[in-house]
Amino acid sequence: MNSSPALTFVFPCLNEERTLEACITAVRASLEPSGIPYEIVVADNGSTDRSREIATTLGCRLVPVAARGYGAALKGGIEAAAGTYVMFADSDSTYLYENAAELYQEAVKHDAGMAIASRMIGKIEPGAMPPLHRYLGTPVLTTLINRLFRGKLTDCNSGFRCIRKADFQRWDVRSDGMEFASELLIKALKADTKTVEIPSGLRPGPAGRVAHLRTWRDGMRHLLFILSEKPSLFEKSGLALALVATLLQLIARITGPVGIGPFHVFDLHSQALLLLGGILGTQLYVFGCSLFLRTADPQLKVTRKLITMDEGNLFFLLLAVLASCIALGAGLFITWSRSGFAGLHQTNDLLAAVHFLGVAATLSVGLLAVHTLKKAIPAPR
Numbered sequence: 001m002n003s004s005p006a007l008t009f010v011f012p013c014l015n016e017e018r019t020l021e022a023c024i025t026a027v028r029a030s031l032e033p034s035g036i037p038y039e040i041v042v043a044d045n046g047s048t049d050r051s052r053e054i055a056t057t058l059g060c061r062l063v064p065v066a067a068r069g070y071g072a073a074l075k076g077g078i079e080a081a082a083g084t085y086v087m088f089a090d091s092d093s094t095y096l097y098e099n100a101a102e103l104y105q106e107a108v109k110h111d112a113g114m115a116i117a118s119r120m121i122g123k124i125e126p127g128a129m130p131p132l133h134r135y136l137g138t139p140v141l142t143t144l145i146n147r148l149f150r151g152k153l154t155d156c157n158s159g160f161r162c163i164r165k166a167d168f169q170r171w172d173v174r175s176d177g178m179e180f181a182s183e184l185l186i187k188a189l190k191a192d193t194k195t196v197e198i199p200s201g202l203r204p205g206p207a208g209r210v211a212h213l214r215t216w217r218d219g220m221r222h223l224l225f226i227l228s229e230k231p232s233l234f235e236k237s238g239l240a241l242a243l244v245a246t247l248l249q250l251i252a253r254i255t256g257p258v259g260i261g262p263f264h265v266f267d268l269h270s271q272a273l274l275l276l277g278g279i280l281g282t283q284l285y286v287f288g289c290s291l292f293l294r295t296a297d298p299q300l301k302v303t304r305k306l307i308t309m310d311e312g313n314l315f316f317l318l319l320a321v322l323a324s325c326i327a328l329g330a331g332l333f334i335t336w337s338r339s340g341f342a343g344l345h346q347t348n349d350l351l352a353a354v355h356f357l358g359v360a361a362t363l364s365v366g367l368l369a370v371h372t373l374k375k376a377i378p379a380p381r
Contacts, residue, residue, distance in 0.1 A: 008081035012073035026097035043077030071180025113193035117200035231291030238284025245277035286366025
């Protein structure tokens with residue numbers, strides 16, 4: 001180790017007494033022969049076993065992190081790091097720590113802000129990764145990140161990475177949980193940071209160890225964060241769905257049922273599905289609007305106008321929608337009473353009216369939520 005390290009290796013730690021020593025020893029065995037000036041930091045997240053004692057006995061710098069969570073521990077360790085580059089990996093003995101020197105050298109060689117030890121292009125030993133993670137979870141999330149943020153990654157969930165600290169401080173990474181891994185990648189890609197990978201792998205953890213990862217909860221956290229960073233996906237797809245469904249509903253109301261070859265369209269079933277599409281599309285659109293409150297400004301002019309709408313105009317929009325709902329209900333009741341409260345045959349008219357009113361109501365109530373959130377969510381940095 002060196003008083004002015006070029007590299008800080010951070011181990012996030014929560015009760016890892018069974019594996020921590022072996023991980024530290026393996027990292028040293030990789031870095032010592034390379035001549036890389038380094039230090040090892042153990043970011044302890046509240047261990048109640050001998051993890052802290054092991055870390056200090058082996059000459060590591062112990063950094064207690066009070067905020068709980070994988071991401072919180074790593075952020076605490078990275079902020080405390082003295083190295084220009086910071087490398088981290090789980091302290092459960094599952095990663096190939098012997099690749100540490102190669103990972104650092106690859107980052108420096110390419111002047112990369114991030115280098116990733118990819119398990120998916122390396123050797124994954126039998127039993128090291130559950131099939132659900134290996135063949136579904138990681139490939140799906142990696143593909144999603146690549147498509148949405150123009151990445152060329154093979155393993156978005158690798159917890160063995162090397163980052164330049166100065167770049168990390170610009171990314172403004174906030175997640176405290178397992179989704180920290182996805183946020184780190186997405187923020188790097190959005191900042192056009194050069195990212196490289198090396199083949200690595202994964203080993204099985206010790207028998208009987210309870211993993212901190214919870215598959216469905218943490219997988220959903222990753223997915224939610226990925227989607228939250230791409231509000232335009234909901235904005236554009238939702239708006240397109242709402243507009244197309246509403247236009248087709250209007251055509252159905254004007255033309256009535258139409259026969260096209262063997263197909264019979266624009267009858268009640270078509271209208272019901274178009275109603276569903278219109279409301280779902282509007283809901284997706286206002287969801288996208290709400291996501292823009294925590295990210296960049298929207299590209300679509302209509303979205304910018306709705307988000308910045310004068311509150312007085314919003315009030316009158318809500319009032320108009322409420323009045324329209326009351327008028328529709330009252331008109332239907334009058335028609336019903338005139339027929340002696342017998343069966344009504346207004347389905348076609350009603351479906352069309354509910355479609356247009358439902359879209360307007362969903363949009364106005366959604367905008368009410370967006371403008372309420374504006375008062376609670378700080379403007380994006």
